[in-house]
């Protein structure tokens with residue numbers, strides 16, 4: 142599996158969740174992400190690719206951080222490492238004051254569920270479930286009990302992304318922008334402190350892309366969430382607090 146093939150379902154291993162006690166994190170950590178000396182080497186047959194070469198990155202709580210750079214420069218690999226989906230070959234990653242590279246697999250899965258919401262370029266919605274059900278599934282995975290409560294919370298989240306008139310629609314009956322807004326509502330399930338987005342506007346036309354960008358800005362600025370976005374979309378630069386660029390495995394800026 143390449144870094145770019147990571148799916149929403151990778152985060153919902155029920156057995157791992159059941160085995161792990163919650164990890165308590167400080168709500169008021171000033172630095173949401175602190176990565177130091179991160180390296181990643183891929184081995185493919187006889188080839189060895191050094192994709193990340195000593196990456197240091199600190200993201201303050203409530204900031205919108207963009208991660209840009211040419212195709213193949215390692216952005217998705219770095220995002221996956223910062224999310225604890227991939228283990229770096231070397232270096233350390235602290236999220237909300239917790240060193241995630243030292244956590245057990247099950248603790249890490251649990252930590253991700255509690256603290257990180259994910260948004261993908263391809264939306265990754267369940268096609269047979271309505272907008273509301275897609276959000277309800279995420280709430281269930283995050284431990285919210287009672288189907289009536291989950292439905293009510295899903296409605297509120299869909300209202301937050303201005304989709305309350307589409308709650309019973311299947312993904313195939315929604316536009317790209319509406320699908321991404323469902324995906325954002327799903328990412329907000331459980332009120333995570335960190336949102337990580339991989340090319341969230343790449344599949345959208347300019348109007349829908351603009352709506353999604355505004356929504357991401359609101360998520361960070363009105364709710365004090367930290368938002369890390371991998372993107373090629375220059376429009377996102379207008380809402381970013383910080384922009385870093387990966388080049389030859391080294392972070393610039």
Ligand SMILES: Nc1ncnc2c1ncn2[C@@H]1O[C@H](COP(=O)(O)OP(=O)(O)OP(=O)(O)O)[C@@H](O)[C@H]1O
Nearest residue numbers: 142143144145183185192212213214215216217218
């Ligand atoms: N599992 C893997 N095994 C081997 N090589 C990999 C693996 N995953 C990614 N790569 C390679 O690592 C490099 C960086 O990939 P990555 O997907 O992180 O780049 P990216 O900057 O996100 O690219 P894009 O902008 O095109 O999505 C690429 O050359 C890619 O082919």
